[in-house]
Amino acid sequence: MGKGKKPQRIGILTAGGDCPGINAAIRGVGKTAIVKYGMEVIGISDGFTGLINKEYVQLTESSLSGILTLGGTILGTSREKPFKNNNKNKKEISKSALITEHYEQLGLDCLVCIGGNGTLKTAYMLAEEGLNVVGIPKTIDNDVWGTDVTFGFDSAVNIATEAIDRLHSTANSHKRIMVIEIMGHNAGWLALYSGIAGGGDVILIPEIPYDENVIKDYLLKRAKENKPYSIVVVAEGIKIPSKEKSPGSYLARRINEMTGLETRETVLGYIQRGGSPSPMDRILASRFGATAANMIADREYGRMVAQKNCEITSVPLKEVAGKTRMVEKNNSLVKRALEMGTCFGN
C-alpha cells in the first residue's frame, strides 16, 4: 500500500487502558515522522472507535509540542474490540470492514497502534486483513509478550511503591497488618516490583498459588518476634473465592479471622495509571515512538517495537498476538526475595 515518492501519511491511535508515557510515544512517532521524513500525521480519536467513526485530528510539529510530560493520552482511548461479535447482523457492514474502508479513504500508508495485549491482537488482525500496521507496547501491567518492558510500568511501580512506603508509618503506629491491592490484570509484575521496592513482607501474585495457612503462620511468627506490623502486597489477579469482590478485602478479612491481628486494606486503583510519566518511561516511550517512525519509513510493517536485553528492536505482531507475559517460574527477583525471607504464600 506504499505510495512511491509521495510522502507517507500515517495514523496514530491509542487504545485500551491508559498509562503514563502514551503522549511521549505519540510525540516520538509524530515528531520523527514529520521532522525526519516529512510524513503527514493524523491522530485517530478514542482508539479503534475513531477509525470506525472516521474521527481524527491533524497532528503537526507544534501540536506535538508540550505533551511529553502529560499523563493520559491526548487522542483519547477506548476498549473497542472491532473483531468481537463481528458480522452478527449480516446486513450491517462490520466494524473491521469499516476500519479497512476508512483507512483507505483517509489515504493511510500505515496505522500505528499504541496499546496493550488487546490492542496488539487487534493490530495483528488488521495486518492480516491487509493494512500496514506497526504496534507500540504500553501498559502498567508489563505483560506484553515479545518485549522485556512496556512503558507505563516504571511510573506505576513508582506510584505503588510510594503508597506502600506511606503504609509503613501508619501500620507501625497502630501495630496493624496492612493489605494493599495492586493492579496488573492477570500478571503479577506490578505487585512483585512495587512489593519488593516497598519492602512488602508478604507478596501474593497470580503466578504463585498461595496457601492461607502459610500466610497466617508467617504473620503470627512476625508478631511473636515483636515485629509491630506487617505489609501484605496483593496483586489484583490472584485467585479468590468466586463470591468475593476483591483480593484486598478478602485477604484482609481472612488474615484478621485467622490471626486475630488488627488488619486494614487499601485498594490503590486508578491512581496507578494517572499522572506524569517517570523519566525512564519518557525515555522508553520516546525511543519506541521514534523507532516506530523509522520502521514505517523502512516499510517494516506487521511488527511491534520492543526492548530486548536493553536494545530497542522489533518483533512480528503474529508472535505477540493472543499471548500474555507472566512472571516466569524461576524469576530471579522472586528467588532473591525468598532468600531474604519475603513470603509468597507458598
Ligand code: F6P
Ligand atoms: O491494563 C491496565 C489496567 O489498569 C489493569 O491493571 C486493570 O486490571 C485494568 O486496566 C482496568 O481496566 P479498566 O480501565 O477497563 O477498568
